[in-house]
Amino acid sequence: MYVAVKGGEAAIDNAHSLLADRRRGDRSVPSLTLDQIAEQLALGVDRVMSEGSLYDRRLAALAIKQSRGDLIEAIFLVRAYRTTLPRFGHSEPVDTGAMAVERRISACYKDLPGGQLLGPTFDYTHRLLDAELEGDPEIPAGATRDGPPEAVTRIADILGAEGLIEEDFPATGQPGDINQTPMEFPLSRAMRLQSLSRGDEGFLLALGYSTQRGYARSHPFAGEIRIGEVEVEVFLPELGFAVAVGRVKLTECQMVNQFKGSAKAPPQFTRGYGLVFGQSERKAMAMALCDRALRAQEFGEDVVAPAQDEEFVVSHCDNVQATGFVEHLKLPHYVDFQAELGLVRTMRAEYEAGLGAPAVETPPTIEIREAAE
Amino acid sequence: MRVLALSDAETLRSRYAALGAEPPHSLLRGPETGLVMLRGRIGGTGEAFNVGEATVTRATVKLADGSVGHAMALGRVPEKVRQAAVIDALCQDGARATLIDAEFIAPIEQALAQADERRRRETAATRVDFFTLVRGED
Known part of the structure; x- marks a missing residue:
């Protein structure tokens, strides 16, 4: 009704x-x-x-x-x-290798081309509240260091040169888009990554953490984390070529996992990938951990933990969807509740009739009615 | 077009105003704001995937002499994009293009390069110089 x-x-x-x-x-x-x-x-x-x-x-x-x-x-x-804006098209895939790097660190190699660039990081701060910030203190500009620019080589290129890491295979064709097509499991890795990239940071963090604690048994290395701006190019049909339309800041994380090999692949390192808008290292790392965990079947690993379950992870990582369903509970459910109330009353009456005595004190109104009966 | 797109709206506005009277033009399209889906590559070099959308504004203008100019830039920036499209239309004439490149584009490009260099040097100052501690074993 x-x-x-x-x-x-x-x-x-x-x-x-x-x-x-x-x-x-x-x-x-x-x-x-x-x-x-x-x-x-x-x-x-x-x-x-x-x-x-x-x-x-x-x-x-x-x-x-x-x-x-x-x-x-x-x-x-x-x-x-x-949702109110029209879609004009898509960009060319951004080249994170050509990023104007603001931070780049690797936990795998101490000395790698381009070096360890800490950038504006919270790492190594003492996490002590700074009472000075209660006011508006004068903040000096960042220090600078002269020297010629140096290419910041990707970790994957270094390991790739030895053939010890799985290769990326550029595929042709259009990647699926979860904004325009309903999700159907299993998803392609491209669609999974799109979903993770906009997923809730806290949810992905907890799942990533679970893989480290043994729920999927993952012991990765942060092969590389880089933060910086990349140029965005869009193909304009009226011109017949792609033009730069601006820059966006991205955070990229390459996780490197040991893999002992299978019938199809020799022992090598495998990868988990994270790419998110803005400066968000925690999220990019968590995304990379989840991406790798979700590739379990691809590598013939046992699916034993929530982080490896694509439907579980992807269906629950969107905080707009999650908040919609959780918070809808506060909308009026008066009729549903009346129905359940009636049902519970009936069950309670049957239960008490069977027991021969009331299990709990009944409200006076009911007592009165019973007395009248 | 790249420099015009990368330039911030305020810089473009003041340089555009300094050009003097705006050439008469009609708007063939826009300026209109919409979305582009930004793509990345899995692992950095692999298969393309959709990361998320960005706002983008585009415009196409036509000058009195018939030259058509296009522009597109990230953000909701109708004025900037209309001005960029007018500059692009002016550049359809070879001789004018050389002049605009030298007088209009080059200074913006230089300022962008300087800002980039400044940021690169700030990042370079956070580079870790490792040194090895001598162990007292010999």
Whole structure:
């Protein structure tokens, strides 16, 4: 039975204006500007772009402001906005090898071409709160170092030269797109990666962590992590060639796993790959761990853990979907609940009749009715 | 077109204004904002996959002499893209293109290169120089 109910219009309107009031907070405190959010909460903006699956710093900053800093709400806003825009096409695959690197580290090789470049990292900080930041201290510009530019060689190219790592095979044809086609399992690795790249950081982090703790038995090396800007090129049919349309900041992670070989492949290193919008090392690493775990069947490994189960990981990694289903529980379920209430009352009556005595104290109204009967 | 796309909207606006009167033109398309799907490659060099979308704005303009110019740039930047398309249309004339390259494009390109170099040198300052500690075993 479906019963339409109306009401609450004024309550909803007032709730929204109360929300606007609380969002703004104390009016004697200056309002946040989008520039402030984009510049000083840059990693929050990166997360909203990554999980909102839309690269636009200003929109992400606006979403953070509107959502009062609730990043999943901000991601939801960005996803919703995205659906209002037409799709013009796709870019050429970006070349992360040509990235203007801002950070690049490898846990495999100490001395590798290009070196270990720490960049703007939280690593090696002492995680002590800085009381000075309660104010607005003068911050000097970053130090610089002269010297000729040096190519920052990929780890995969170094291991690839020896033939000790699985090769990438450039495939022809269009990769599937989870935005335009409903997901059907099993997915191609390309579609899986698209889904992981916009997946919830916390979910992927927990799953990645589980693979390290023994739920899938993974002992990878962070072959390389690089963060920096790449140029985006789009093919314009009116010109007949691809032109650069701008730059985006990306984080890439190559995880390297030992593999003892199979009937088809000799012993070698295998790879897990992570690529996400913005500066988000934790997410890129977690994505790479999940990518490798999800390749279990490809390598003939036993599927024994949640992180290896494609349907489990991909179906639950999207925080907009997850929040929609979890939070729908707060919508009115009055009729459903009345039905269940009736059912439980009946069952309880049967139970008590069978037992011969009430199991718990019954409310007085029922007692009165029973007495009347 | 690359330099025009990479240039920030403010730089382009001020340089465009410095050109003097805007050449009369009609808009054949846009400026309109939409999405492009950004692609990467699995493992960096393998099969292409879709990473996520980006906002992008495009425009096509036509000058009074019939030259057509196109522009596309990341972001929601209608003014920037319209101006870039006008510059592109002006560049359809060979002699004008040489002049625009020298007077308009080259300075922006130089500023971009300087900013890139500055960032590269900042990153270079965070490069780890390993040294080996001498162990007292001999």
